[in-house]
Amino acid sequence: MELDWGIGIRNVKEWLLDGLFPANIYCICCGNLIDKTRPYALCDSCLENLNWANARTCIKCGKVLNETDKRRLLDEIGQTHQLCDHCKQNRHFFERGFTCMQYSTMAKEMIHHFKFNGCAYMGDKLGKIMLDRIRLEQLSVDLVVAVPMHPKNRRKRGYNQSELLAKVVAEGLGVVYNSQVLIRRQYKAPMNKLGAEQRYANIQNAYALAGNAAFLQSKSVLLIDDIYTTGSTVDECSRLLKEAGAGVIYVLTLAAGAN
Ligand SMILES: [Zn+2]
Ligand SMILES: [Zn+2]
Incomplete structure (x- = not known):
């Protein structure tokens, strides 16, 4: 041999x-x-x-508000809440979203490295960033769920980056990480290559609930993904979780795109 x-x-x-x-x-x-x-x-x-999301953020999705929004905020005396342009026009199925950093060139390269260069070890470090971010919010969370990958994609990559992040967050919060409740149904082109409309069409029926999800009844779920762009992915997952009876859904992402 x-x-x-x-x-x-x-x-x-x-x-x-x-x-x-x-x-x-x-x-x-x-x-x-x-x-x-x-x-x-x-x-x-x-x-x-790195552009940390520590400035004023959208109270719905957690994106950093752009300059126009900030100026408008200063003009509105007594107004303490603010939504980003996208959230003003679009409804979300989750209660609130939080992110750690803006999806700048630096963040983009780092996350790309994490996802596509076999750098699973980065999950520990990036997950810790997310854990520290969400701890600040002092939320009551019953379980952590990650946006699932299609088994074919997962096999190809060797890991689901969102799952690696979710495990670190769940462990840090001392709650259960559930990898069973959501499944990715379709195997389609990666979302980052699609425009907003195609992205929306692609998301339809892309995810599903796996079997009996009765345990979700009235539960507070923290849904984890790596990047937040239009929110269509986490929205579809949130819709399904709510359909199964989940009470409150929070979304936590590592980085979020601009408005
Ligand atoms: Zn460095
Ligand atoms: Zn928003």
Whole structure:
């Protein structure tokens, strides 16, 4: 029998590199060397330059409000609530959404790396960011659910990035992570290649409830996804969860696009 040295050598090299330079001493965003004490395995520069969603945000979806919205807010004396343009015109099935950062070029590259370069280890660090973000809200949550991937896509990638994030959040909150209740039904083109209308059409019937979901009755669910754009994905999942009897649904994403 002949050994496949190509694969063997690569594995040994990876093993050596892993031993000499464990994954958590590189910044997960720019790849620069950092020391282990850096929060979320981000270097000072990335920590400072990622667009954290710590400005005024939409009270419905959690997106950072754009400048026009902020100006309008200043004009409206006594007005303490504000919605983004999208939420003013679109209804959502979830109660409230929260996000950690804006989907800037930096965030985009980092999340792309997490999703498409086999960097499952990043889930721990990014999940911790989400956990710290949602802890601030002091929500009452019964269970955590992730937006599911089609098994074919999941097999191809080796993991569902939203599931990795959800597990970290659930563990940190001390609640159950449920991977059974929602399923991805269709195998279609990745959503990021579609426009808003196609995205909406694609989402119809894309998700389903898996079997008996009676346990969801009146439960408070925290739904996790990596990116929030129009909200169509989390909306469809929320609609199904509500249909099954879920009481309150909160949505938590790592990054959200602009209005
Ligand atoms: Zn960095
Ligand atoms: Zn909004």
